[in-house]
Amino acid sequence: MEKETEESKEYDVIIVGAGFAGPVAAVKCARAGLKTLMLERSARVGEKVISGLTIPFHGFLFGPDFIREGNPPIERPVDGIINYIIRDIDSCDIEIDDSLRIPKPFSPVIAFGYNAYCRPFCEWEAQMAVNAGCELRTSTTVADVIKEDGKVAGVITEDGERIRARIVIDAEGSQGLVAVKAGVREKYPPEVISLADVYDYEMSKEDVDTVLGHTLRFCWAWDEENLAPPLGYGNGLMVWPYRRSVHFCQDQCLSLGEGRVSNLRKAFLEYHRNITTKLPWWRDEVQPRVKLRAHMWETFEIFVGLDKRLRNMPSCTDGMILIGDAAGLEGTELCDGVPAAWFSADIAADVAIEALFSNDTSKEFLKRYEERVRDHPMIQWSISGTNRYNLRFAQDLHDFEELKKYVHRGWGLACFTHVSTPLLKMILRFIREDPMIIDSWIRMFFRYYYNWVYERYDQRDFADRKGVNSAMKGTFSSFLFKSFIRGFAITLRFFSPFIRFAARVLEPVCVVANPLMGLLLPFFKGFLNFWAKLEPLTSRISDVSVELIKWSDPRIFERP
Amino acid sequence: MGVLALEMFPDEVPGVDWIGVTGDFVRVIDEKCDGCACCVRVCLGECFEIHDKKARVRSLARCMECAACWYVCPKEAIIFNWPQGGTGFRTDWG
Numbered sequence: 144m145e146k147e148t149e150e151s152k153e154y155d156v157i158i159v160g161a162g163f164a165g166p167v168a169a170v171k172c173a174r175a176g177l178k179t180l181m182l183e184r185s186a187r188v189g190e191k192v193i194s195g196l197t198i199p200f201h202g203f204l205f206g207p208d209f210i211r212e213g214n215p216p217i218e219r220p221v222d223g224i225i226n227y228i229i230r231d232i233d234s235c236d237i238e239i240d241d242s243l244r245i246p247k248p249f250s251p252v253i254a255f256g257y258n259a260y261c262r263p264f265c266e267w268e269a270q271m272a273v274n275a276g277c278e279l280r281t282s283t284t285v286a287d288v289i290k291e292d293g294k295v296a297g298v299i300t301e302d303g304e305r306i307r308a309r310i311v312i313d314a315e316g317s318q319g320l321v322a323v324k325a326g327v328r329e330k331y332p333p334e335v336i337s338l339a340d341v342y343d344y345e346m347s348k349e350d351v352d353t354v355l356g357h358t359l360r361f362c363w364a365w366d367e368e369n370l371a372p373p374l375g376y377g378n379g380l381m382v383w384p385y386r387r388s389v390h391f392c393q394d395q396c397l398s399l400g401e402g403r404v405s406n407l408r409k410a411f412l413e414y415h416r417n418i419t420t421k422l423p424w425w426r427d428e429v430q431p432r433v434k435l436r437a438h439m440w441e442t443f444e445i446f447v448g449l450d451k452r453l454r455n456m457p458s459c460t461d462g463m464i465l466i467g468d469a470a471g472l473e474g475t476e477l478c479d480g481v482p483a484a485w486f487s488a489d490i491a492a493d494v495a496i497e498a499l500f501s502n503d504t505s506k507e508f509l510k511r512y513e514e515r516v517r518d519h520p521m522i523q524w525s526i527s528g529t530n531r532y533n534l535r536f537a538q539d540l541h542d543f544e545e546l547k548k549y550v551h552r553g554w555g556l557a558c559f560t561h562v563s564t565p566l567l568k569m570i571l572r573f574i575r576e577d578p579m580i581i582d583s584w585i586r587m588f589f590r591y592y593y594n595w596v597y598e599r600y601d602q603r604d605f606a607d608r609k610g611v612n613s614a615m616k617g618t619f620s621s622f623l624f625k626s627f628i629r630g631f632a633i634t635l636r637f638f639s640p641f642i643r644f645a646a647r648v649l650e651p652v653c654v655v656a657n658p659l660m661g662l663l664l665p666f667f668k669g670f671l672n673f674w675a676k677l678e679p680l681t682s683r684i685s686d687v688s689v690e691l692i693k694w695s696d697p698r699i700f701e702r703p
Numbered sequence: 704m705g706v707l708a709l710e711m712f713p714d715e716v717p718g719v720d721w722i723g724v725t726g727d728f729v730r731v732i733d734e735k736c737d738g739c740a741c742c743v744r745v746c747l748g749e750c751f752e753i754h755d756k757k758a759r760v761r762s763l764a765r766c767m768e769c770a771a772c773w774y775v776c777p778k779e780a781i782i783f784n785w786p787q788g789g790t791g792f793r794t795d796w797g
């Protein structure tokens with residue numbers, strides 16, 4: 144099917160796929176002055192990306208600066224997770240674990256993550272890449288790579304057009320058709336692939352605010368309940384509150400090992416019916432207020448990081464680097480692939496730039512990408528969590544205490560026994576590099592909240608400062624925030640050398656954070672219980688700060 | 704199976720559009736297929752049917768390009784490609 148076309152242009156970098164990862168690599172390459180082309184098979188960017196989606200806070204804190212400093216379209220800030228652990232649905236024997244919550248007064252401004260629809264979010268990212276000078280071609284499917292002397296030298300589109308590039312960054316997502324064809328990695332086996340059955344329901348904003356608020360809801364049940372897909376193979380039901388809608392996903396591994404493939408169509412249909420008619424909060428509070436808007440399904444990789452052989456599969460070859468889901472970097476616990484997609488895209492762009500400037504795109508050189516991914520504490524944490532996987536043993540034993548234990552470790556407060564060290568390591572790395580990052584983080588949380596309230600996003604018209612309902616209030620709150628942010632920045636700058644030094648000293652020590660959290664967890668819980676008792680006061684403070692943010696001038700929260 | 708399909712898709716798949724002439728991007732290689740029906744069981748779009756102990760693509764009109772069929776086929780009998788650029792499913796609600 145290769146057409147005899149003249150080899151059109153030559154690019155420095157070609158990026159395959161404009162999902163979450165591709166545009167991040169594109170922005171960095173284009174900003175470095177490289178001639179960059181991004182190819183996307185859909186007609187409009189993001190319209191073929193199906194996801195959850197809560198992008199956890201660490202993606203924003205440690206991800207690309209154009210996202211942290213930008214105004215991407217978000218659907219709702221998230222303040223934590225409520226887990227429903229279901230023993231018997233008919234007698235409503237359900238236990239709740241809602242220990243993973245950002246406490247007031249920090250919530251909902253300081254968020255656990257942000258919910259988003261993929262189409263507008265990926266489109267926003269791609270526009271940022273175009274603004275940075277990247278060329279974007281949609282409706283173009285990459286069918287294969289050009290190989291010269293065993294080295295990748297560009298891509299071949301479905302129409303046979305050959306487009307040459309010095310380096311190809313593959314951000315095509317989990318199926319990895321191009322990566323498999325190019326011989327970089329194998330096709331993943333069905334045991335590590337989960338099929339997600341996704342529904343989107345319209346609901347008025349007021350109803351989402353009062354019924355679901357800012358909290359994700361996860362459900363875990365025994366097989367016999369026919370409610371959430373069988374836990375035995377690490378699956379669940381997740382409900383995300385969006386701005387004016389509720390997103391719902393049930394997922395199930397494609398194969399249960401030994402080649403057993405169950406009738407997922409039948410199972411999903413039954414579960415969906417049972418959830419919507421039996422689960423008390425859905426049946427009574429959500430169902431009467433929603434209208435089904437969309438039904439979609441998509442596969443995603445779930446346990447790639449837990450399989451040693453798959454994990455050690457290469458993610459680069461001569462002239463080509465895989466990033467995001469294409470490289471198997473989907474999380475094993477929260478199914479949160481976006482942060483790792485962003486981090487790996489950032490790293491790949493750095494390595495591509497270094498490779499092109501050193502005129503060496505050999506596999507040996509590009510291996511530094513793999514090394515940096517292996518050295519990234521948050522990527523490694525997210526692809527190696529075992530709690531969701533271990534739920535299968537609780538299921539086999541039918542042991543409710545075990546089940547609760549893994550849920551608590553995976554999506555409850557006890558996650559701090561495994562996330563504290565990598566999180567602290569990243570925080571200290573960033574602070575050591577530039578203490579002023581703390582200022583960016585704080586401004587980001589404030590700005591994102593403001594943006595959420597007023598739907599203030601880049602590339603979209605909005606009445607700036609329409610929230611300022613009185614000039615007095617606006618001046619007052621703007622003055623307050625300006626003083627706070629300026630004061631904080633000045634203090635930070637003043638203590639910079641000391642903060643840098645402290646970060647350097649603390650970095651090696653933070654390996655003790657996980658075991659320490661293990662020991663301190665009971666005290667931590669006790670403290671949070673005490674803190675919860677202050678709720679009337681902390682809620683009031685939270686309400687006031689939210690009001691102040693609403694009255695402010697959002698430019699205060701932008702990069703100075 | 705027919706009854707099940709009616710239950711799942713009363714009319715159509717809401718919130719998703721299918722565009723253009725996609726081409727036969729999912730195909731079954733007859734010689735390799737042993738009729739195990741794994742593809743039929745995982746395809747939420749009801750794209751496959753078993754005919755004479757072999758799977759065949761019934762219609763790709765509700766294919767969400769998820770590749771589940773390609774992953775589960777134990778005989779590597781499914782050829783899976785993307786549809787022609789700019790065609791196939793699209794949604795605003797993913």
Ligand SMILES: Cc1cc2nc3c(=O)[nH]c(=O)nc-3n(C[C@H](O)[C@H](O)[C@H](O)COP(=O)(O)OP(=O)(O)OC[C@H]3O[C@@H](n4cnc5c(N)ncnc54)[C@H](O)[C@@H]3O)c2cc1C
Nearest residue numbers: 160162163164184194195197285316339467468479480481
């Ligand atoms: C149901 C579900 C729920 C999820 N929930 C979460 C969550 O809550 N939080 C989270 O962080 N992550 C979540 N994820 C994971 C997240 O969606 C992925 O990790 C993320 O999309 C990966 O980004 P990517 O850029 O690597 O791939 P993708 O976002 O999949 O992008 C790939 C892009 O490449 C294009 N493409 C593919 N092949 C070609 C080709 N040959 N030529 C041209 N273009 C091509 C595609 O059209 C697409 O636009 C979820 C995933 C699913 C399926």
Ligand code: SF4
Nearest residue numbers: 746766767769770772
């Ligand atoms: S890609 Fe998915 S929807 Fe399409 S035929 Fe295969 S299993 Fe069915």
Ligand code: SF4
Nearest residue numbers: 736737739740742776
């Ligand atoms: S899964 Fe493969 S072998 Fe089994 S029926 Fe389908 S195409 Fe044939």
